[in-house]
Amino acid sequence: MKPLKHVDSNMNNLISDLQTLIRQPSVSAKNEGIEECAKLVQKMLTKAGIKSEILRLKKGVAPIVYGELKSKKNNSQTLLFYNHYDVQPAEPFELWDDPPFSGKLKGNKIFGRGSADDKGELITRIKAVEAFLKTTGDVPCNIKFVIEGEEETGSAHIDQYLKKYKKKFACDGVIWEFGYVDSKNRPIVGLGMKGLLFVELFVKESIRDAHSSLAVLIKNPAWRLIEAVKTLRDSNGKILIKDWYADVQPFSKKDLEIISREPFDENSFKKEFGIKSFVANKKGLEAKKALVGGATCNIAGFVSGYTGEGAKTVLPGNALVKIDFRLVPKMDPKKQVERLKKHLKSKGFSDIGIKVYHGEAAARTNPSDPFVSQVKEAADESYGTSILNVSNAGTGPMYSFVENLKAPCISIGSTYMFSRIHSPNEFARVDLLKKTTKCICLIIDKFGKT
Ligand SMILES: [Zn+2]
Incomplete structure (x- = not known):
């Protein structure tokens, strides 16, 4: 196929365009360079031959860069x-070997903030489309790009964008923004993401901290909160809130087949984190099932009283705990919040306040969808192998896409699993960028044939 050869002989262009993207900082958490980067991306799409525009929701919200390319073929997907x-954010700067926005190429690696997450992935998509245009003057299927600017702060407005531009974004399949390649160079074809409910529980007992001798009279809010938190989950990780799992469906036969085939090196995983055993002593298939489809109740942080150096005999006036719940398909975040509130009330903890930060549902693409086999075949051809994954253990706004566009979503990409995304010295591997660009070419080709 001509586009594949074009990818092989144009890697220098891909590398220098990726460096240009990295050199434009675009830190959403600090609103640094967002507008500039949106314009740069728009220019890059145009240069590749893709019609592009900047879409806006309202002031103060990062714009979406939208790209569209119609195939000359009739009735195409x-x-x-x-x-x-x-x-x-690139901090801590001092831990970078080279400046984070320099895009330095060293051997097979391009370093810089965003080199992998997500500018490296974005460039593979753009270059795949460009390869078709340059070699055939057309694309086998219609192409759309939705490139947002708030993913790293939680995609707060993607759902509103999807609702507003539902017609414009209409499609038959979505390639997700990232995709991992494992330590044995096998790409993961991911079919889902878990949901997330992030809450803060807090107790305020007295108007100020007191001398701890007064603990004989003044109730300690930290104890109160610990007692409440203890009722949420048992020591095996099972969530004890009434009806928490009521809507969850068991794995299908096909899901179980995929899960059992998926490699998981328990020992090196444990070594990586310096741990001896898993929650509830899970092993083998049980551990894999938990990663793919386990709901969690995790204490992300607990703050109360004095935690500095040495001793301080203090009785804190308040206490708070931050908890993230990973949700699995069919769990509705709003319903789960109500269940949590009801639970605390029924256990006598009406005094405990709840602040909800974030709620989003899980999404999964049916493994029997023909789009899955197309992406899997493309990955196998380009990388020589690939691994199907029923759901990532993490969370992304996939549900909004599935719900609004009614199209299957699949993640596939070039990010080496130890490429230090979100950390200093983030890098993208040139060999994987090339394989992924070719894989995207093959996906476009196969998709055009449906
Ligand atoms: Zn990220």
């Missing part, structure tokens, strides 16, 4: 690429 042009 539409493939949508979802990516993001914003990056995580």
